[in-house]
Amino acid sequence: MTAFSRLPAPMGLLIDRSRALSFTFDGSNYQGYAGDSIASALIANGRWLLSRSFKYHRPRGPLTMAGQDANTLVQLPSEPNVLADLQPLADGLTVTGQNFSGSLDGDRDAFLGKFSKFMPVGFYYRSFYKPKGIWKVWEPIIRKKAGLGVLDLKFQPEYHDKAFLFADVAVVGAGPAGLTAALNAANAGAKVLLIEQQSYLGGALAWARFDIAGKRAGELRAELVGAVESHPNIQILKDATCNAWFTDNFLPVIQGNRLYKVRAKQCIVAAGAFDQPVVFRNNDLPGVMLTSAAQRLMKLYAVKPGKRAVVLTGHDDGYLAALDLLDAGVEVAAVIDMRTAPADARLAETVKKADIPLHLASTVYEALHAKGMRHVTGVDVRRIVGKGQVAGSGTTIDCDLVCMSAGYMPVYQLLCQAGGKLAYDDAQAAFTLSGLPRNLAVAGSVNGRHALDNVLLDGGLAGGAAADQLGLSAPAAGKAFAAEPRVNFDWPIFPHPDGKDFVDFDEDLQVRDIVNATRHGYRDVQLVKRFSTVGMGPSQGRHSALPTARLVAQATNRSVSETGVTTARPPFVAEKLAHVAGRGFDPYRQTAMHQRHVELGAKMMPAGVWQRPAYYGKPEEREACMQAEARHVREKVGIIDVSTLGGLDVRGPDAAELLNRLYTFAFAKQPVGRSRYALMTNEHGVVIDDGVCARFADNHFYVTATTSGVDRIYQQMLKWNAQWRLDVDITNVTAALAAVNVAGPRARSVLRKLCQDVDLSAEAFPYLGVRQGTVAGIPARLLRVGFVGELGYEIHVPARYGEYLWDALMQAGAKDEIRPFGVETQRLLRLEKGHVIISQDTDGMTHPAEIDMDWAIARSKPFFVGKRSVEILEAQPLKRKLVGFVLPAASSKPLEGHLVLNGPDISGNVTSCEYSQTLGQIIGLAYCAASQSAPGSQIPIRVEGGQVVQATVVKLPFFDPETKRQEL
């Protein structure tokens, strides 16, 4: 096909003729202009065949030139399924076709169309699975054929993000209705967000013709766009798609690589209407396009869409489009009006004066083509003799362009998501919308207003109403609506005995496919959709919903209103997962000493959102590092960062009473200067956390909680005290305090070098004692603890001093060979002492008796949270118990989660297990049946590979049973 030259200005609103761009399509070089889409540039070069259809591999060219169909899906180097009529042209762009075998022009799979009779609707539901086992033969073939395009597996993810936008009024669509609505609302003082899917404002004003002279659209667009762009209250988003409507006008709007989350008090949808195709044989040939698409090509891209055109229409706009074509130098071979006459008689006179043949009450019955079907070559025009029926013979007209428009379908998708109801108006042969929420309005052609003056008035009224809802005063919008002619032809469906009369271009569905679906018993349009896949392709029923509804209605002897259309769910257009994901926010917390751990070569591990050192050394030397660190703590002194430990300050006259009610132990008489173990159960008697309560004053407790549990415990405290109303203040000081545990026989020696104002002797500051003083000149809380079973001091200081404290202790401890140890080492050390870790050694069912915590319950207290449940549980026979077990060093080591067996049954699982160098054997904690829990019992544990090892139950702790080391 010969390349067409561009039309002169003012045609070509979007292109910059001073910036020529080169690109390739399917290996051939082409030229375009900045502002072109890939499709417009290709058509300007005479290239119409852009893709192959999904099922029959029929040649396809642009249908809408607005990104509303699947005919322009092409492949970019790193992205499949790109809409060529939306994708801006770029210099050097490499574009290829997709879904073909061999070449796009000579697709070997095009023969499939000839076998369409053997591939009726739903054939794949009834094929390929008989005889039994045949699916395995078909599956690889079908998989090879399935899917469109090629993924670039080396693709590097691009930056996508999200942002909130807030507006008084969000206007979706910047056509004449949207512009007027935005202006009216903004003039009243509202903050307006105007969202436009295309790269230009004005909607149809930019490409359609609204009067015979062809002047009004341009003048009006200039006036409205100028006013909107200069209005201080209006923010404009172009190239932005409002992809859904969610409750209270929460609108996801995609623009480029960003997803805006729009919050609007009022929303006006002025999204327009989709031009509708006419159903006739070969209505999918390249060169057959919607009338609006041809107008877009001319007005937006200065592309002459053909040399000799036929305009097939069901409304007056087709006549105006014919005049546009004529102005662009296209010979208009015929205007074919499916009606008996235009609503405006002047239009018929005008086209006749222009020597354009007018065929009334007629239709295109078949589009004709040469071999290969690469472009339309003519049409067979027939008189309409009944509903969908045509005369036995007609006229053949040669042409290379068929512009078709049966009417308009409102862009109802967002509105139906908002709860709007569609009803079919037989008089207008069109759908109308009702039942929208109060803060959502419609304007323009989506509201059934098509005459320009009515559209403007409707927009103005909607803008004013939105302003009124906001309590603002908007100027009156103007006069009453004028009567409008019908814009939809009521039955633009002309089945052909040879088929290929496409209802759904995406899925290659013909008239008989829809009718056959109803004959299979699928009377509901939703079932027809699922059986036939109509409306399930990329265009999501924009062009197929209305003819499908009509066909189903006719085939089932119902009205179109009764049939309805399929549900329109979000998203409105395909969206990338990258848009949904956006920029990842993955918060992490670091202690004040974090960088010191990194500098010391720590292997960091997550602990909730915290980053903690697991051990210091290389990952491949984990076991050796842990054992060396553990030995160092047992023999000399170690230091561990415990800043992540939860910390809660409980202050006030009722502080002791609060803790008495929350924890199982008794705290009312706890002496100042002492700490006490604190176990918390929930209302069900389940153990949910533990820590210590350190009493620094009569009215001040410092309560520790587990790293992962502290936020929940803090919430629990606030929740309970909201009921109890005790005179107490609860403050979460977890991040405010940095803390270390200096543990080992030499711990006191290290601390003495830095702490002179506290008597650190065992007599003056015994095990479980707590003190306030200074360490290295820093105000500190000191706690004598024994979690790892050695002499130990937890030192808690304000976080601002955390790193300095670490440095001071490392320096002061150098002579005592102080060495940092990590969380995994700490877990080994505490395991040797038999100390449980809540949430590791407990689960959502664990009650105190199961973990031998009966001693931590003050039974004389009248109340603590969970008391009654604990008593009930304790009255029941114990079903399971957490026990310590040992295995020889050479045995297979169980992992956490491995099952404990009791004959053929599972009686429990391993919760902790490590090799202890100190003890020279494998040690662990596991749940088992109560009958297996006596020391000396053998418990079978199924380990990796299904092997069963026999572990021996032992009395806890494994190490230092007299606990003399921690009380030094």
Place this chain on the structure above:
Amino acid sequence: MATLQAQDFLERSPLYRRHAGASLGRLGESSIVAHYGEYDESAQLQRCALIDLTNLARVGFRGAQAAEYLGGRGFALPEAPNRALTQGDGGHVARLSQTEYLLLGSLRDAGSRIAGEETAWQLGEGGNYLLPRQDSHAWLLLTGEHIAAVMAKLCGVDLSAGTFPVGAVAQTSAARINVIVVNLPEGELPCFHILCDRASLDYFWGALLDAMDEFGGKPAGIDALL
């Protein structure tokens, strides 16, 4: 005079390594970035800048007698929760609830007044409890004409001037962590004081700079502010 190093001081911001190369100034018992020296930071403040004020003193008080206590110590208090007032010495007081106040120190006295308040407080019988905000929260100052747009990339609350006026306080979530945002300009310079979890500062600093990038945002020191 020797160049100041953050590690010369006992008190350190979690971000001090990220400020490597910047010129530091003394701020009481700690250091603070005076300037980076790579660009015009005064102009940057007007456009979009982020200042780490974590080492500047701040403290909280909560309790039934907190207002009386603070009033007695010469602080002007906001009349309603989620409002903030700038004090005569350049410091600020934000009211976070009926009985909770956040005191933000002033650069003019290097935070000494507020630091003194923290030192002077003693736990007594009365219902007024000190909250260690300098250690629990980091303090960032976001400045310039784009502050609301930057926050809109991180936070679901509308912080634009029309709905979040001068003196307003928002206790909300940004980039998935809890933050307190206080709208208190420095003269004509739009400013959001943002307080976030101190342990999350490294994360949040990165998230904020990332959000600022499209507006040409950069970190700045306090010299341009003074």
